[in-house]
Amino acid sequence: MDTIKQITSIPLFQGLSQEYLQDLSAIVIEQVVKRGQGIFSEGDEGKGFYVAISGRVKIFKLSLEGKEQILHIFGPGEPFGEVPVFAGSPYPANAEALEKTHVFYFPREAFVDLIRKTPSLALNMLAVLSHRLHRFTALVEDLSLKEVPGRLAAYLFYLSDKQKGNDDLALEITKVQLSSLLGTIPETLSRILSKMTKEGIIATDIHGRIRIVDRKTLEKLAQGEIRLSKSSF
Amino acid sequence: MDTIKQITSIPLFQGLSQEYLQDLSAIVIEQVVKRGQGIFSEGDEGKGFYVAISGRVKIFKLSLEGKEQILHIFGPGEPFGEVPVFAGSPYPANAEALEKTHVFYFPREAFVDLIRKTPSLALNMLAVLSHRLHRFTALVEDLSLKEVPGRLAAYLFYLSDKQKGNDDLALEITKVQLSSLLGTIPETLSRILSKMTKEGIIATDIHGRIRIVDRKTLEKLAQGEIRLSKSSF
DNA sequence: CGTCGACTTGAGTTAACTCAAATCATGTGG
DNA sequence: CCACATGATTTGAGTTAACTCAAGTCGACG
Numbered sequence: 424m425d426t427i428k429q430i431t432s433i434p435l436f437q438g439l440s441q442e443y444l445q446d447l448s449a450i451v452i453e454q455v456v457k458r459g460q461g462i463f464s465e466g467d468e469g470k471g472f473y474v475a476i477s478g479r480v481k482i483f484k485l486s487l488e489g490k491e492q493i494l495h496i497f498g499p500g501e502p503f504g505e506v507p508v509f510a511g512s513p514y515p516a517n518a519e520a521l522e523k524t525h526v527f528y529f530p531r532e533a534f535v536d537l538i539r540k541t542p543s544l545a546l547n548m549l550a551v552l553s554h555r556l557h558r559f560t561a562l563v564e565d566l567s568l569k570e571v572p573g574r575l576a577a578y579l580f581y582l583s584d585k586q587k588g589n590d591d592l593a594l595e596i597t598k599v600q601l602s603s604l605l606g607t608i609p610e611t612l613s614r615i616l617s618k619m620t621k622e623g624i625i626a627t628d629i630h631g632r633i634r635i636v637d638r639k640t641l642e643k644l645a646q647g648e649i650r651l652s653k654s655s656f
Numbered sequence: 657m658d659t660i661k662q663i664t665s666i667p668l669f670q671g672l673s674q675e676y677l678q679d680l681s682a683i684v685i686e687q688v689v690k691r692g693q694g695i696f697s698e699g700d701e702g703k704g705f706y707v708a709i710s711g712r713v714k715i716f717k718l719s720l721e722g723k724e725q726i727l728h729i730f731g732p733g734e735p736f737g738e739v740p741v742f743a744g745s746p747y748p749a750n751a752e753a754l755e756k757t758h759v760f761y762f763p764r765e766a767f768v769d770l771i772r773k774t775p776s777l778a779l780n781m782l783a784v785l786s787h788r789l790h791r792f793t794a795l796v797e798d799l800s801l802k803e804v805p806g807r808l809a810a811y812l813f814y815l816s817d818k819q820k821g822n823d824d825l826a827l828e829i830t831k832v833q834l835s836s837l838l839g840t841i842p843e844t845l846s847r848i849l850s851k852m853t854k855e856g857i858i859a860t861d862i863h864g865r866i867r868i869v870d871r872k873t874l875e876k877l878a879q880g881e882i883r884l885s886k887s888s889f
Numbered sequence: 890c891g892t893c894g895a896c897t898t899g900a901g902t903t904a905a906c907t908c909a910a911a912t913c914a915t916g917t918g919g
Numbered sequence: 920c921c922a923c924a925t926g927a928t929t930t931g932a933g934t935t936a937a938c939t940c941a942a943g944t945c946g947a948c949g
Contacts, residue, residue, distance in 0.1 A: 510786035
């Protein structure tokens with residue numbers, strides 16, 4: 424495949440001259456990972472970072488008891504694993520493919536050299552990390568200050584925004600994965616989805632599709648202004 | 657009052673030439689904030705970022721009901737509020753002085769120009785943001801995968817490391833603030849501290865000083881390997 | 890010495906968890 | 920094309936860590 428063309432389409436590398444794109448294609452290492460296969464583990468020494476080209480990757484933490492907290496799910500064009508490149512520390516979390524995924528791997532040294540020569544690349548990377556920090560503040564806020572129904576509501580709005588503001592949403596991930604992303608467990612998620620359905624806030628179609636029925640109430644839930652009623656018999 | 661000297665001592669600006677340090681001192685704006693005074697609020701448009709020179713600043717989120725989650729506490733030499741500079745978005749959280757604090761404010765435009773000219777500054781800033789991301793992954797892990805005693809234990813180790821590995825720790829912040837940093841409430845923190853004391857894991861001296869008595873058990877708590885016993889009469 | 894915030898302790902409630910058991914969905918080998 | 924295996928999802932029953940509410944006590948400062 425045309426590696427340069429693929430690199431050119433990565434948002435992180437927007438605005439780079441042809442010459443530097445060439446440099447990048449010279450240092451990149453292509454890699455294919457199967458569904459369920461790990462890409463790196465927490466504590467591994469980070470010698471470079473990745474960009475997803477196709478497929479999807481989850482970044483996650485594990486507790487001793489095996490509970491998982493998903494930090495991000497990255498798709499085509501999104502970089503991940505950059506922290507060790509600039510902080511000089513090991514990877515702070517684990518990465519695993521959710522499906523068959525193509526990734527580009529950029530070794531640290533060559534990439535840092537390129538950043539030194541290319542202010543716009545440095546600024547692009549600063550923007551990427553800043554966005555990531557922004558998302559983390561939202562995640563911490565959700566985990567610490569919202570209850571699970573509120574987190575779910577917020578996630579549904581995130582999905583709706585991503586899918587051009589539509590009310591009819593494709594979940595894109597399993598409910599097991601969603602529960603891990605929301606910092607809860609499948610049983611709790613299932614109960615809350617059915618409660619929201621009974622209260623007429625959402626409707627669950629087949630195949631995990633969800634339709635937002637009462638956007639106003641869902642909004643109040645996401646803001647923590649209201650709660651689901653205790654028992655909805 | 658020697659602004660240049662103070663700027664030179666900021667880790668973020670290590671390795672900059674005298675000329676660029678001059679440039680920085682030309683754009684910097686000094687500011688003094690009193691204890692309890694806000695520096696910026698979530699949603700404010702970010703026209704620049706700050707570096708604490710003396711004193712301490714907390715970065716935090718608030719829920720509608722008024723519960724607070726502290727994200728960071730920054731002291732002398734540490735930059736904060738950088739996200740809007742590179743992401744072009746508003747501040748994602750609130751900042752307030754914990755005590756009388758001197759800060760330097762660097763307006764966005766001039767600083768970005770300087771970054772464009774100075775690769776080492778760009779790399780320094782990338783390192784700062786990467787460290788921040790690292791800390792956030794740990795915070796998310798704590799909030800989602802650990803119980804409060806585990807978070808407290810982890811915090812005590814963090815303090816011990818910061819205070820040259822000593823066993824006798826100065827809390828530096830009130831327990832109200834600590835509870836907000838750990839994602840809990842003062843009552844819960846108080847109960848857990850007294851439980852740890854009864855079990856001989858720590859000893860609480862006067863003035864909120866805490867001494868680590870049983871480092872091994874505390875370590876297991878932080879790792880989630882063990883729990884505090886249900887009731888310690 | 891009175892006030893305000895920090896801190897503690899008690900009693901009760903609850904959101905979310907664990908454990909257990911079905912049921913449904915998908916896919917693979919025969 | 921069927922039968923079973925595996926994983927996803929749901930539902931029920933019970934438990935619990937942490938919360939809310941209430942009521943002090945303690946300590947520093949004006």
